[in-house]
Structures are given as structure tokens and as C-alpha cells.
Amino acid sequence: MTHLLDCTVLSNAEVAPEHRRMILRGEAIARDTQPGQFCMLESNPGLIPFLRRPMSIERSEEDRFSVLYKIVGEGTRLLSKIQPGDTVNVQGPLGKGFPIQPGYERHILVGGGIGIAPLPGLAEALIRQNIATPEVLLAARSRDMLLCEEDFKSLGCSVLLTTDDGSAGMKAFAADALREMKPHEKTVVYVCGPMIMMATVHRLCMETGSLCLASLEAHMACGDSVCMGCVVETTFEEEFRRMVRVCHDGPVFDSRHINWNAGAPVS
Amino acid sequence: MTHLLDCTVLSNAEVAPEHRRMILRGEAIARDTQPGQFCMLESNPGLIPFLRRPMSIERSEEDRFSVLYKIVGEGTRLLSKIQPGDTVNVQGPLGKGFPIQPGYERHILVGGGIGIAPLPGLAEALIRQNIATPEVLLAARSRDMLLCEEDFKSLGCSVLLTTDDGSAGMKAFAADALREMKPHEKTVVYVCGPMIMMATVHRLCMETGSLCLASLEAHMACGDSVCMGCVVETTFEEEFRRMVRVCHDGPVFDSRHINWNAGAPVS
Amino acid sequence: MTDISLKVNLGGLVMKNPVTVASGTFGYGIEYDHYFKVSELGAVTVKSLSLKPRPGNKPPRISETPAGLLNAIGLQNVGIEVYLKEKLPLLREKNCTIIANIYGFSPEEYAELAQRLEKEGGADAIEANLSCPNVHDAKASCGPALVAQSPESVAEYTRIIRSATSLPLYIKLSPNVADIREPALAAQEGGADAVALINTLLGMNIDVETRRPCLRNLVGGLSGPAIRPVAVKMVWDAARVLSIPVLGMGGISSPEDAIQFLLAGATAVAVGSATFRRPDAALQIVKGLHDYCARQGIDDIRQLIGALES
Amino acid sequence: MTDISLKVNLGGLVMKNPVTVASGTFGYGIEYDHYFKVSELGAVTVKSLSLKPRPGNKPPRISETPAGLLNAIGLQNVGIEVYLKEKLPLLREKNCTIIANIYGFSPEEYAELAQRLEKEGGADAIEANLSCPNVHDAKASCGPALVAQSPESVAEYTRIIRSATSLPLYIKLSPNVADIREPALAAQEGGADAVALINTLLGMNIDVETRRPCLRNLVGGLSGPAIRPVAVKMVWDAARVLSIPVLGMGGISSPEDAIQFLLAGATAVAVGSATFRRPDAALQIVKGLHDYCARQGIDDIRQLIGALES
Ligand SMILES: Cc1cc2nc3c(=O)[nH]c(=O)nc-3n(C[C@H](O)[C@H](O)[C@H](O)COP(=O)(O)OP(=O)(O)OC[C@H]3O[C@@H](n4cnc5c(N)ncnc54)[C@H](O)[C@@H]3O)c2cc1C
Ligand SMILES: Cc1cc2nc3c(=O)[nH]c(=O)nc-3n(C[C@H](O)[C@H](O)[C@H](O)COP(=O)(O)OP(=O)(O)OC[C@H]3O[C@@H](n4cnc5c(N)ncnc54)[C@H](O)[C@@H]3O)c2cc1C
Ligand SMILES: Cc1cc2nc3c(=O)[nH]c(=O)nc-3n(C[C@H](O)[C@H](O)[C@H](O)COP(=O)(O)O)c2cc1C
Ligand SMILES: Cc1cc2nc3c(=O)[nH]c(=O)nc-3n(C[C@H](O)[C@H](O)[C@H](O)COP(=O)(O)O)c2cc1C
Ligand code: FES
Ligand code: FES
Secondary structure, eight states, rough: OOOOEEEEEEEEEEEEETTTEEEEEEEHHHOOOTTTTTEOOOOOOSSSOOEEEEEEEOEETTTTEEEEEESHHHHHHHTTTTTOEEEEEEEEEEOOOOOOOOSSEEEEEEGGGGGTHHHHHHHHHHHTTTTTOOOEEEEEESSSGGGSSHHHHHHHEEEEEEEETEEEEEOOOHHHHHHHTOOTTEEEEEEEEOOHHHHHHHHHHHHHHHEEEEEOOOOOOOSSSSSSEEEEEBSSSSSGGGGTTTTTTTTTGGGGGGGGSEEEEEO | OOEEEEEEEEEEEEEEHHHHEEEOOOOHHHOOTTTTTTEOOOOOOSSSSSSSSSEOOOOOEEEEEEEEEEEOOOHHHHTTTTOOEEEEEEEEEEEOOOOOOOSEEEEEEEGGGGGGTTHHHHHHHHHHHEEEEEEEEEEESSGGGGOHHHHHHHTTOOOEEEETSSSSSSSSHHHHHHTTTTTOTTTEEESOHHHHHHHHHHHHHHHHOOEEEEEOOOOOOOSSSSSOOOOEOOOSSSSGGSSEETTOOOOOEEEEGGTTTSSOOOO | OOOBBBBBBEEEEESSSSSEOTTSSTSOOOOOTTTTOOGGOOOEEEEESSSOOBBOOOOOEEEEEETTEEEEEOOBBBBBHHHHIIIIHHOOOOOOOOOEEOOSSHHHHHHHHHHHHHTTTSSEEEEEEETTTTTSSTTTTTTOOOOGOOHHHHHHHHHHHHHHHOOOOEEESSSSSSOOHHHHHHHHTOOOOOOOOOEEEEEEOETTTTTTESSTSSEEEEESGGGHHHHHHHHHHHHHSSSSSSEEEESSSSSHHHHHHHTTTTTTEEEHHHHHHTTTHHHHHHHHHHHHHHHHHHGGGGGGTTTTOO | OOBOOOOEEEEEEEEEESSOOOTTSSSTTGGGGGGGOGGGOOOOEEEEOSSSSSSOOOOOOOOETTTTEEOOOOOOOHHEEEIIIHHHHHHTTTTOOOEEEEEOOSSHHHHHHHHHHTTTOOOOOEEOOOHHHHHHHHTTTTTSSSSSOOOHHHHHHHHHHHHHSSOOOEEOOOOOOOOSHHHHHHHHHTTTSSEEEEEEEEEEEEETTTEEEETTTTTTESSGGGGGHHHHHHHHHHHHSSSOOOOEEEEEOOOHHHHHHHTTOEEEEOTTTTTHTTTTTTHHHHHHHHHHHHHHHSBBBGTTOOOOOO
16 A cells, blocks of 8 residues: 655664665555565655655664665755655655565575665565575675665674675675575575666576566656556567566566666666 | 855844845955845755845845845745855845935835835945935834834834734825825935835825835846846836836836836736 | 535536546556545546557656656557456546547547447547657657647548547647647647647757767657646637637646636646656645635636636 | 867857857846856857847746746847947957847848848857747737748748858747758758757746736746757757757756757757856856866867767
8 A cells, every 4th residue: 555645754864975864754654665665755845856756665664664865866965955853755655575485595685786775674574574584795886885784784694795896895796796605596686786787686597597586776757657657678578568667567576577688777 | 346156144034924034144245235236046056946036135244244035935935944054146236226315305215015125224324324314114014024123223213114904003005104204305215115005105206206216126037137037117218218127227216217107017 | 615616618528627637647547546536536537548558668768857857658558458448447436537548540540449438438538649749760750740730630630530439529739839729720620629738848858978868769758847838828829719628738736837727728727747746736736726716706617717817 | 187179160150169148148248247258158149139229028028937937028139239339349359259149020131130240240150030939919929920930931031141141140940840850951041051949939927816927928938947858859850950050059057958959969059048047157067068078088079069879
């Protein structure tokens, strides 16, 4: 069930350079959220930006939920100006989250950059439901951009780090690091990050016979199934099933259903 | 000399319901301002509103100047959100202020509503230049909307009040109250307020032979003489002189040059 | 408070208030019934329906611009069969007044769509979209590639669709013309019961870092508050020469915006992109119209239609 | 840092950088010389000049809209005599490259203006405004009342102005057409050295409290960021079919906006309404273009012209 709620901002603090976590009070949304779902935030009262901003729900608990975001443009800049006590209108939860996969032996969470946002909630759910204590692979540009490392550790997860510049963990791409973790047929990989990273993780999983569940992004207008704006190309044969909505059929997809050669959906 | 300055906001406090005074630090502007001049304020970093907002400079002193404004729409609402310490880009001083008239016996300042904004600075200048201690007539909707009464009194001005609802001073229109003050040929009336009020004050002055200097408003795009957007119709005979720019030739005009029957320039 | 009537008649369709949604911005009409009772709108207008399901254009399909957005959806839709079988029953169950927007690749396809909709009770009125900017190859679409850009074609298409249905028929026009009165009059001559305007303005946005167009289709349709002044002007132009009513749209995001369209001559209005910002925007506008009438002492909203004082 | 050349040639006019201002948004070019050295712009374009001084329309003339504004100035200007006598010497003294925009009520008036400007050294290039939306009675102006809306008239006017001057001649076109390529090609055939586009989009804004139009002239021209996507699209359309260059404008308010126009095919750009927001907007855009080139490793800005990857 999706809600449209004025939520009170409880905090909006920096977690890394240009990265923030906003905690919002909104009971109905917090209650109904499944890991991997997202919400649409109104970043400002004015008309620019005109559209809401889609953000993964990081965690939800009792009457509150959090989003973890990176300041990249006007909308996120305006979000970053919001003060505790202010009100933000939120539409959510939206989309289909990570389908929990009880039949697998190993559960690996791969987060690249701000793409780790939906993963802490997923880790919690896997543990709470006694499915597994997931292994976590975090990739970032550099040490100071690594997010949530401590959060995962305090949940008991093993955490492997990679950075582009080697300032923490391995100096490697996420897929290469993942290869060293030796995923197999009984492994499910949950991945969220840049398209290019997800594509390589998908290919590795196809090699190793692992299940790969990828959380995609797309430019969204409505975020809620009515505009047909946010599609990705699938591998489905029938022409009219080719384009599926990230906001409605996703954002999480079985990576085999995505046409990774279609070109990045977001320019 | 007009300047384009990032000014630091020193305060932005309520002075009456929906009315605020913003004090800004901007030395060049403060130094060069004449009473009756105005400035163009950037109300927001975004593109809505797209245009700056014209505001009379209330007073200027050393390195600072103030504007007194009423919250009426999006631009002034955004101005009201600005916090002390924030920076506002200001273009000013602009236009021609009140031409000081030493040859007159009586100097009456008539301010209606937020129209009193440019008058405190004028009163100060008249006193400082030893021309006169002006008489002041303040008109407002009701008692709580009367602005600057104490400021004028502390300058030594006599202050007459009128309100639409009689909650302070006379229950009368400004022109009727002014009539009771018996302006004569040696009186100069400086007036700023709603068009309809200024038109009646103008007519009264024509009756009594007083000089009437009116500070007009107009919808402005540039505020600084290049767009031809802010004109008022004059009584000049030559067709091509008929339209004059409020931002450049005004905002203060000898009321005899204005065609008061042209219809309100601002809808 | 006295009773205020918001009822209007849009070319034979009685609407309990003058507010519908714009095609393509509200799915098939029932998706948002959990945000508000969509049957409280004067009507719901569904996404353009074609004979066959269509996959639409490749992504990205959306790009934001100042106070607006470009879209290049390319009419992705489930097709008339699925609409009739799966969507219509839900709309009927909710008691919605339905405007079915249709798109065809020939006048005959439009006629067939209209006929089937009427026969199977699939609509209370039909809006023929003769003005979609996104179904053509972008490199060709800069010219008068739209039916709505040729008054002759508008008249011809309208006549053919008209002969296929007795439902109220609206012709949706494009703002990408020099004189909106020409296609509007052509629609009227062809037998339309109303014209709907405006569809989106052709536009383009470029990512200067990658030097690529933000939309895969290069060109898209501009909607949202940015285009409102253009839309109001066109409604005003058209309403003064037409004897049939106008359904106005383009950038409406507040009750005041909607009232501008009514004053300019629209009999009813459609709320489009504003729904993306607020899913219940259309309902809030119905409420705002009521409040405005109450404040201004108007007991019948029809008093506002064309009431611009000029 | 290597040397970066921003120089372009706009139909015979060498500009040290591709940035000018849009006519009507920068007065007679010298007013803002105290904000920045206006001669640092590629050129200054002056307010439309007519043979006689014109008082323009009655106020209000300006109305703000989302991310834009409507204007109905009606070409208030000092006339060519005063321009030559009072404004030109100042522009020359400052060493400005001058594009003189002209407006006439007949092709002959345009020709006379062009001839006098050339004879008296009043311009380095001429921009003929065939597309002002504000000089007609609003109730008549909804139709193709503008010269620029008729390709035949554009060709005819261009030929006649062309024969009167050997200065670089730019024809300024209107976006209120179905296909911008038609008037653009007509201008080229008529002998223009470049086309300038876009002028403002016709629009209207209504004050719902008073039920009156916000502009006394009812209708005005829409400019500002809101129209940028429409302008970029038209530049792209025109540039692909023309062999003469395009001067692009419409909603440019940042260096990135200007680069969009270059990538779409403009050889130079004009900054209009953005100057109202920031008097030195045009100069900031020159600086931003330089920075972009430096960042992207481009040593000649002409490499960007039409370089959209599509
Ligand atoms: C389902 C979903 C979940 C998301 N979750 C998160 C999250 O948890 N944390 C987070 O920081 N970001 C998340 N994003 C991306 C986030 O929505 C964009 O970064 C944000 O909308 C940018 O807004 P802006 O105005 O700051 O930037 P803009 O000025 O709009 O754009 C700046 C850059 O961001 C890109 N961008 C803009 N909108 C989107 C979009 N909808 N999707 C992808 N890229 C975009 C643009 O192409 C551009 O390169 C998510 C996106 C989706 C679709
Ligand atoms: C020379 C000059 C000096 C001014 N000095 C002051 C001052 O000292 N204090 C003060 O509070 N206001 C002053 N104003 C008016 C002030 O500029 C407007 O109230 C303000 O721009 C409204 O902006 P907004 O976005 O809040 O309202 P909007 O949403 O733009 O408009 C709200 C209402 O205000 C009217 N309005 C908008 N712009 C103007 C304008 N430029 N002039 C007149 N009315 C307008 C509109 O018609 C509308 O009715 C002055 C105007 C001028 C031209
Ligand atoms: C994402 C999107 C999809 C649209 N799809 C259609 C469509 O299928 N058929 C149609 O006639 N108009 C379509 N339109 C145009 C709208 O119905 C409307 O005419 C236009 O958006 C202007 O209104 P607005 O500014 O309120 O959005 C679409 C608009 C948008 C933004
Ligand atoms: C206030 C104003 C006055 C204008 N006057 C003229 C003019 O005299 N001649 C002309 O050719 N264009 C005129 N224009 C149009 C601009 O030159 C330009 O084509 C248009 O505004 C689009 O650019 P912009 O969005 O950057 O403002 C005027 C525009 C504005 C806003
Ligand atoms: S964003 Fe509108 S359908 Fe997905
Ligand atoms: S506001 Fe532009 S000339 Fe006065």
C-alpha cells in the first residue's frame, strides 16, 4: 500500500562528503516498506525542480524511515537544505523490493557508491528472517566515500571493501572483487550501483551460475506507474513486453530479464 | 553609481504581521543611496521567481541599508525565509530618488501601507540637511499594520495616523486626512502608497496648489533601464515621450507629469 | 454557503465538475484510486489507446527542464483489447466518467478504435490524439509530421472518426502551429464536439557533459508549468472563433491555473504533469475551484467560461 | 593552460567569442558598461530600431510566469536618428562590435533602416526582426500576423533588405510556426547571411482575482528558461538544413545552456532575459564557455558547433 504523507524530518546529517542521511517520521510508510522499495520525495515547495526525486528507502523502523543520498544536482541540493523539524511530502513505498530468496546458501550484497542505499535494510531483513547473515561487498571511489561499513559490521556481516584508488580495501572493480569471493550456483547476489558495474556483476553471475538481483535506476516522472517514463529494455521476446517500468515492475529485477546491451537507460 | 553586490543579511525580522525589515551589509550601496531610490533583490537561488524583486531602500547608514517589505507572493515569501548570515545579491541603488525641495515651507510625507518604505530615509535627509522636520501622515488598514510610527516620532516628526477600520487615528482615507492638514502653495507632499491613494493625493494637491512628488510602482523586469518594461503614461504631448520608465526616470515623479487616468499600471 | 454548481457539458458529455486528467499522465484511470476516489473527477482520460499494444520508444524517455519536462514515451500502451478486458471493468466498477484517448496510424484505425469503444461501452467520450510528437522518427518529426499540423488532414480525420461513432468526439490538437484557429475550425467542420488543446510543444534537451541528447529519441514533448502561458493563449484564440467547446490543458498545477483556462474560454480542463508532482493534484483543483467560486460569490462555474475582461 | 580560441564568424561578422545579447534585453548596449566591459562580448545587439521613435504599448508590459516572463513592450525605441546621434558614438567609443536590430512596417522601411545604418557606420551587422509579437493589436495577432510566419514574405523581405546593404544580414525568426525550416530556408534563399532564432513564443497570463489579462495588450511574448527546450529544438532543426549559420537564443541563462545551442548547431548565441536576473549574465557565460573548453580539452570553440552526438 502506497501512501502520500507529510513527514517530519528528524535529521538530515552528512555521512560522507556530499552524502547525507535523512531520517523521516512517517508511520504508514515505515510500516509498509519492504527492503529495496523506494519513495518519491518533494525536494522543494517551488516549481523547480518540478518533479519529485526518487530515493531508495535505506531502513525503516517503527514510525520512521531513512534515505541515504548523494548531492548531485538541484533537487538533492535542496533536499540537503532541509532542517530537522521541517516537513517533506513523501510518496511511498513504491515498486517491488528484493524478493527474499530462502533457497540459497550464500547471500552477497554488492553496493557501488550511493547504490548501497537499499542494502542495509535488506541485510537486516535477511538476518531477522533467519535466512542468512549476508556477506557484503562495498565499492567506492575512495575511502571517504565508503558508506555504511560500520552498520553492516554491527549486524555481523563480513564486509569486503574495494576502492578505485586503493585508499581502502582492494584496488579493484566490484566484479573483480566479487569473483574472488567465488560465488556459485547456490549464491544469490543482490546488487545496486552504477549501470556499468551492475552489468559486469550480472555477467560474472551468469558465468558462475549465481542468481543476480539488480536494483535499477531510471529517470522517473511519476515514480508510480502512470507515465511510462521509466522503462528499461528487457530480453522478453514479445515486442509489447519489451519495455518494463522500473517504478512498477522494479526497481529490482532478475538480471537475466534485463537487456544489458541496450545502453545505459540514464544518460 | 549602481552596484551589483553580494550583501550579508544582518537581520530579517518581523515588524508587523506579514511585514519584515531586512538589514543588509553592502557598503557601496549604502554609501551611494539617495532617499527614494530602490534596489533589485535576488530572492532565491533557483529560477522561480525568475526575476529580481524591486524594493525601496528604507534607510542607509555607514556600511548597511534596510528594506521594509510585505509578504505578498512567492518572491517575498522566499525573501522572508532568508536567515541572518545568508547572502543576497543586490543591484542598486537604482532610479532617481526624491528631489529635495528646499524652497518650501511645509514638507508632508504621506505613506500608505507598505508605501511608507522609502519615507524614513527621506525624513532623515530633510532633517539632516536642515530643510525641515517633516510632518508625517501614515495610512494603513488597521492599527497592527501601521509601520515606522515610532521611528518618525523619534526623529521629532509630528505623526498623524489614519486607518481604514478606525483602530488607530482617524478613520479616513489618506487624502481626506491630508486635507485636514491644510496643505498650501508652499507645501510639498511626498507620497508613496497604492495608486488609487496617490491619485487622490495628487488631485488634492492640485486643488491646494501644493507640489506633489509621488513614488510609483510598476512591474519590472530589469529594474535598470534596459527592458522598457516598467513604463507609466505621462501627460507629455509628444507621442514618443509619453511612456517613461519608472526604474530610470522615477520611481519618484512630479505628479503633474503622470497621467492618473491611464488606469492602474499594475493589475 | 449556497450550493455551487460545478457541472459542465463538454460537447454532449455531462461532467460533474470541469476537471479531468490529461491523457498519458494518469495511466488507465484507476491506478490512483487509493490516493483519492478518482470518480470524484469530472472525468478520467486514459492513456492513448492503439489497436495493437505498443512498446513505445527506447529510454531515456523523460528529461526535466525549467518548470517542465520533456517526454518521449512513444505511446506505450496495452492496446484496445487489454483495455476493454482488464482496465474498463475497473473503471466502470468505480463509476468513472471515461474519456478514451485514441491513436491510430490512419483515419481508418481511429475510426475502428472509436467504433469498438462505443460498441463495447468502453468510453463516455472519445478524444482523438492527432498530435502526438513522439511516434515519429525524431529526425523527421521537426516538420509538419503531425496530423494536427494540417487543417485539411484534421478535417478529414475528424469526418471519418465522426462517421464511426455517436459518442462525444474531441479532437486533440498540437501547439506546434502558426495559428491554432485553423486546425480548431477544421475539427469543428469535420464534426467534432469539442477540441482538446494543447498537446506538448516539441523540445529538446542536451547533456553537455556527454554531448548527447537527454532523450534517446532526441526530441520530446514539453509539458508542465513552463508551457502554461502558451496554452492559455491558444485556448483564448480557439474559443473566440469556435462554436464547439474547448477542453483546455497545458501546465495546470493549481486551481488558479485552471481558472485562467476557464476565463480564456475553456469549458473544462485537464490536469497533466502536475499529477507527477502531486498524485491528487486534479482533485485538489476541483476543491480549489469550489473555494474560488465560494469566495467570489459564483454559484455556477459556467459563469467563468470565457469571462475574461478584456 | 593552452590557448583556447572562442572566435567565430557569424555570416561575415568576426566575433571574438560567440556570445551576444538578445535585442530588447540590453537597451542600446552601453547602459551596463559599469557592470562589466560590454566590449568583452562577441557583439552587442541593440533594441529594435524603427525609423521613427515609438512610444510602445500601454502598461503593464511585463508579467512573470513559471521560469519565464511575458513582455508586451511594443518596440518602444528612440528611433534611428537618436540612435545614430546619441547611442552609436558611445558604442564606438567603447569599441563594441554592434549588431543593430531593425523593425519596419514594410520591406522598404527595413531597407531604408539597413541602408542608413550602413552608410553612417551604425552597425557591424544587421538583424532584421521579422517576428515581433507585440506590435499588433492582440486580438488580431493570434493568426499568422508576423512576417516570419510566412516563408514567402520572409524571402521577399530578405531580398529587399539584402539589396539595400552589404553588411552581414541576419533574419530573426519566430517560433510560432509549424516548421522552422521553412522560414529559415526562405531567409537563406533571400540572401541572408544567418538566421537568428528564436524570438518569443506567444503567450498569455490572467489575473484570476480581477479576471483581467496581466498585460494591458492581453498577449505577450514568452521568454526565459521555460522556452529553452523549444529553442534548442528549433536551432537543431534549422541548422541541419541550412548552409548559413544560426544565431541561437531562447532561455539561455548559464554556460551549459549556451553550449546546448552550440551543440545543436548554433554558431553564436544571444543571452536575453537572463540579463534581467544578472546584469552580467552574458559575460559570465563567455567565461563559462572558456572554462568548459578548458575542462573538455577543446582549443577551438568551433569544434562544438553542431557536435551533438545523436
Ligand atoms: C528507484 C531509484 C532509487 C534511487 N535511490 C537513490 C538513493 O537512495 N540515493 C541517491 O542518492 N540517489 C538515488 N537515486 C537517484 C536520485 O533519484 C537522483 O540522484 C536524483 O533524482 C537527482 O536529482 P538532482 O535534482 O539532484 O539532480 P539532477 O540535476 O536532476 O541530475 C543530476 C544528475 O543525476 C542524474 N539523475 C537525475 N535524475 C535521476 C534519476 N531519477 N535516476 C537516476 N539518475 C538521475 C542526471 O542524469 C544527472 O546526471 C535513485 C533513483 C531511482 C530511480
Ligand atoms: C520601485 C519599487 C519599489 C518597491 N518597494 C517596495 C518596498 O519597499 N516594500 C515592498 O514590500 N514592496 C515594494 N515594491 C513592490 C514589490 O516589488 C512587490 O511586492 C514584489 O515584487 C512582489 O513579489 P512576490 O513574488 O512576493 O509577489 P508576486 O507573486 O510576484 O505578486 C503578488 C502581487 O504583487 C504584485 N506585484 C508583483 N510584482 C510587483 C512589482 N514589481 N510592483 C508592484 N507590484 C507587484 C502582483 O501584481 C501581485 O498582485 C516595490 C516595487 C517597485 C517597483
Ligand atoms: C509523460 C506524458 C505522456 C503523455 N502521453 C500522452 C498520450 O498518450 N496521449 C495524448 O493525447 N497526450 C499525451 N500527453 C500530453 C498530455 O496529455 C498533455 O496534453 C500535455 O502534457 C500538456 O499538459 P500538462 O502540461 O498539464 O502536462 C502526455 C504527456 C506526458 C507528460
Ligand atoms: C523585454 C523584452 C524585449 C524584447 N525586445 C525585442 C526587440 O525589440 N527586438 C527583437 O528582435 N527581440 C526582442 N525580444 C526578444 C529577445 O531578443 C529574444 O529573442 C527572446 O527574449 C528569447 O530569448 P531569452 O529567452 O533569452 O530572453 C525582447 C524580449 C524581451 C524579454
Ligand atoms: S516513473 Fe512514471 S511509470 Fe515509472
Ligand atoms: S524595469 Fe526594465 S526598463 Fe524599467
